[in-house]
Amino acid sequence: MIQTIRGTRDILPADIPLWQRVEEAAREAFRRYGYSEIRTPIIEKTELFTRGVGEATDIVHKEMYTFTDRNEESITLRPEATASVVRAYIQHRLYANRAPGEVTKLYYIGPMFRRERPQAGRYRQFYQIGGEVIGASDDPMIEAEVIEMLDWFLISLGIEDSQLLVNSVGDSHERGPYLEKLRESIAAVLDRLCNDCRHRYETNALRVFDCKFENCQEIIAGLPTITDAIGAESRAHFEQFKSHLDARCIAYTVNPRMVRGLDYYSRTAFEIIGGHLGAQNTLVGGGRYDGLAETIGGPPTKGFGFAFGLDRMVMSMPEAEAARVRERARPDVFLVHLGEAARNHAAFIARKLRAAGLAAGMDFTDRKMKKAMALASESGARFALIIGDNEIAAGVYALKNLETGEQQSLDVEAIIEKLKR
RNA sequence: GCGGGUAUAGCUCAGUCGGUUAGAGCGCUUGACUGUGGAUCAAGAGGUCGUGGGUUCAAAUCCCACUACUCGCCCCA
Secondary structure: OOOOOOOOOOOOOOOHHHHHHHHHHHHHHHHHOOOEEOOOOOEEEHHHHHHHOOOOOHHHHHOOEEEEOOOOOEEEEOOOOHHHHHHHHHHOOOOOOOOOOOEEEEEEEEEEEOOOOOEOOEOOEEEEEEEEEEEOOOOHHHHHHHHHHHHHHHHHOOOOOOEEEEEEOOOHHHHHHHHHHHHHHHHHHHHHOOHHHHHHHHHOHHHHHHOOOHHHHHHHOOOOOHHHHOOHHHHHHHHHHHHHHHHOOOOOEEOOOOOOOOOOOEEEEEEEEOOOOOOOOEEEEEEEOOOHHHHOOOOOOEEEEEEEEHHHHHHHOOHHHHHHHHHHHOOOEEEEEOOHHHHHHHHHHHHHHHHOOOOEEEOOOOOOHHHHHHHHHHOOOOEEEEEOHHHHHHOOEEEEEOOOOOEEEEOHHHHHHHHOO
């Protein structure tokens, strides 16, 4: 039979409450911190990403889903959304009529596409939630506020074992000379490094710092770090950022070797790691991208943003929180009717319960009571409401608590009162 | 792009040295039980053994190819 294509999957009803819970927590965080939602197309001109994200990045040169449209135009399924959001910001001049230093806070939720080999916590179609603070200001307090919001968000989902890593990767003027210097230093020790590191030397020298081999690590320790290479201004910016984190009592680790895979990052970069997904332990990634807008043809604009993987966030949700979410998703009541007359009456009662805001289910088939009760139980409902000829005549119905087995006869008003929560 | 593992019932998995009718548990259906779910017992339904080829008297089992899934590497959310 025809199945989902590699790296894509169906999110089935049983898991949907967990996804909705993460989305709801994120929306609440964005609401509190003053972000507005933006929805951009899933397809964009390929050029947006090759220029925005960077030709040399893995994402662009080996992971994009790129197609030629009928008019010979090259289009790409978005591998990330920051470039799209900045494009929209410029295209619609969202910066018009802004006071000096005022920023625009935007967030998005949606699928992204990268043609990678799937594994735990990694899919070809995956879902990201991200936020961007765009405008004329690069105040480090903006960055600290973003981290603060993420901190609140993670804790509200019960994710408490995550770790914040921060670094300054310097601005575009500082990074070039540094990279040159770094490559020179690596070249001197290249013959002692592992194969992967030699490859990284060719493609993305900063990545050498991530090597897991002890041998390499010893050699790497002697290499110059970006932190030592950045100028006074970037350094002061980073210091301010850290002091704003301190003021918020947010713990962090400075990792001078942390780099990010997208070309547009400048100065502050951060990562939140955690979860139990093996190699895919990055929950949130983000940073500053002051040059991005100009790269894609816009006016000089500052920006700071982040994204996290919804898939990974759902998988990282602690079992206690997941259990709470599932409990909340249960229907309130399932109607069990006995006979054709009772079926019509049950539909009538169900309508009343639903009008009162309750989640009420019923089976349409005429079944033996035993089977009907089993269906009520399987539906996950907290209560069963039994409706037979006796009940219809008396105007009171048997409401059974499916957990305790306790049962009482109540009229519709009393039932609504009891089921409300 | 590179490496390892796996593929048998709806689900989780057994299946010996290649051997005749491919099993278990859970789930499902029915009954014990005629207005009360979960427990117990009994019976029943359910299989192109991933696909294609090969070896053999005989293949779920051995060999080859392919596909899918999965775990790593690279990289990232």
